[in-house]
Amino acid sequence: MIYLDSAATTFLKPPSVCRAVGKAMQTCASPGRGGYPAAQAAERTVYQTRAMAAELFDCAPEDVCFTSCATEGLNIAIRTLVRPGDRVVISGLEHNAVTRPLHNLDAAVVPVRAPLFAGKAWAEAFSEAVTPETACVVCTQVSNVFGAVLPIEEIAALCAGRGVALIVDASQAAGLLPVRLRAWQAAFVAMPGHKGLFGPQGTGLLLCGRMPEPLRFGGTGSQSASQAMPEFLPDRLEAGTANVPGIAGLGAGLEYVRSLDHTRVLAAERRMLRRAAEDLRRLGSEVWTGPDQAGVLSFRIPGVDPVEAAARFAARGIALRAGLHCAPLAHQTAGTFPDGTIRASVSSMTQPEDLLALVRTAKQLYF
């Protein structure tokens, strides 16, 4: 299989990740619950991953909370900051992981729109939309549909300057682009563990710049005599038994990420995607590409349903994702709603030959 769906999950993992999961299952009991060696091994494993994440993402280990996915983190962040009727400014590229919790809260959502890949225009559009009445800004760092990189530094500075809380969805950025909780003065940054951080599925991180409201209540191995959830992190968000094998795998993934030269990885990914974009366009495909793009390329074959096309690619051994990518708002912003697009997405494990095979197969199937 040629795997080009890393924006969904990085199916191709460093071997160290699988080894770490297996080792944790054999050696780790529940952390924060016992004083015996297997419990202590679990505690060490969890803390090492937490401390590594803190170092990578500019925060203290206590600010790093483990979640099951980015969606869980975004739900916690949004439910902490948003009340029914609140004005919430979001980018027009947000995933349903942002828009559905806001819809559920009956928030007054203001989507900001600008041309894809036009970073400055996005910053200006946010500047116009963020008013004194704005309760919160939620912004993705990279579009999961088009790979458009949003000017998160400028948006964060804008929010900090106007005293508006910022939630960043770093799902497609973490592991590839800088993520900085403290420097951005963000309220929360959510990310999955299983995409650019190469951890197993079922892992995620929520970086907390503010005290969150928990979604889950229960035992934390701390202040057990009290019926209230602890008022401190990370315990406030980590009720129940931790996913220690997953966290161990995520730790191995973070070690791998730390070993990468991110500038080179980003440049290599951009080269591969740019070449594929040019080739697909030359064949007659409609392609969405631009200067500030990371990891993701959307395209369409004229007159062909994207889902049908992806099925034909799959039959030839090429794994792509097609349709709305759980981000109908992004497709409305880009004018690709309701059919959506075909998405090829890469990681540091992707080889240039994989994209060449995509183009070759497109030519064989449709041109």
Place this chain on the structure above:
Amino acid sequence: MYDVYLVFRSVTHGQSAAATVQRMGLRSSLRRSPAQISAAGCAYALTLRRSDAYAAVEALRRAGNPPTSIWLREPDGRFGRWEP
């Protein structure tokens, strides 16, 4: 002998404290704290030698992670509040 107990609210705070103390070159051990020194139920204690305690507590205060309480374990096993 590790006779000073620095109590922390959670295992994570205890682990961060252990990392701080380790960076100072001091020896310590993290364990679940005995019930009699855990004010609100489960907590964690970083245990270390009395001679290292003052420097450790100062460093932890500077790092923004001070212990919630400090105890000295007497040879007979009883605990008494302790100020470094």
